[in-house]
Amino acid sequence: MTMLGTFLKPMHREGIRFLAIFAAIAAVLFWLWAPLGWIGLGLTIWVYYFFRDPKRTTPTREGLVVSPADGIISLIEPAVPPAELGMADEPLTRVSVFMNVFNCHVNRAPVGGEVQAIAYRPGKFFNASLDKASTDNERNSLCIRMDDGRQVAVVQIAGLVARRIVCFTKQGDRLQTGERFGLIRFGSRLDVYLPQGVEPLVCLGQTMVAGETVIADFNSKEPPRQGRTD
Numbered sequence: 001m002t003m004l005g006t007f008l009k010p011m012h013r014e015g016i017r018f019l020a021i022f023a024a025i026a027a028v029l030f031w032l033w034a035p036l037g038w039i040g041l042g043l044t045i046w047v048y049y050f051f052r053d054p055k056r057t058t059p060t061r062e063g064l065v066v067s068p069a070d071g072i073i074s075l076i077e078p079a080v081p082p083a084e085l086g087m088a089d090e091p092l093t094r095v096s097v098f099m100n101v102f103n104c105h106v107n108r109a110p111v112g113g114e115v116q117a118i119a120y121r122p123g124k125f126f127n128a129s130l131d132k133a134s135t136d137n138e139r140n141s142l143c144i145r146m147d148d149g150r151q152v153a154v155v156q157i158a159g160l161v162a163r164r165i166v167c168f169t170k171q172g173d174r175l176q177t178g179e180r181f182g183l184i185r186f187g188s189r190l191d192v193y194l195p196q197g198v199e200p201l202v203c204l205g206q207t208m209v210a211g212e213t214v215i216a217d218f219n220s221k222e223p224p225r226q227g228r229t230d
Helices: 003-007 013-032 034-050
Strands: 064-066 071-079 092-099 106-108 113-121 139-145 151-158 164-167 180-185 188-193 214-217
Touching: 013 034, 071 188, 113 164, 139 164, 151 164, 151 180
Parallel strands: none
Antiparallel strands: 064 214, 071 092, 092 188, 106 180, 113 139, 139 151, 151 188, 164 180
């Protein structure tokens, strides 16, 4: 990778119109008063950075569950998957990844398989790091059925600033592990519901990279991990 490639990443098509709007505003601000124009330019650069869509290297071994989002692990707890997905009404381990406004917001499939169900539900816009965001906030839920019959749910949750959930896939589609399936604007959270008996291999506060960081392994017998923050 070149030095330029380290800083300049491809931008997702969802961000093109926002970049154009902010660039136009910046140009007008420069015309009105140069200091305002520099502020507008800074915001334009942030919009490009927000919608960046870098390539990721996804591990391909069977049984791995990868992070669906960049961010940090904000919650690990038992919870019942969204009722609208029609999954079993029993608590599963939920791993939540919180994305701030500086994270890459392109979402990737945690596992490969067929999209059995997609369900959108309107709601509120609480801070996505709060536990109640899973039940009260606007959300879009997917149930992915793997080839071995096990199901993994992944839920896009709008946050305090995010007002638009975008999903690129539809029911019946097949996703590969790490494949792009959606995006949320501007600051939000992704929940992953692991199958019964599968323990997460991540800790609270751990930094995640979408499509790359392993959050669980169906073949692992390791107990839940403990972490330390220095």
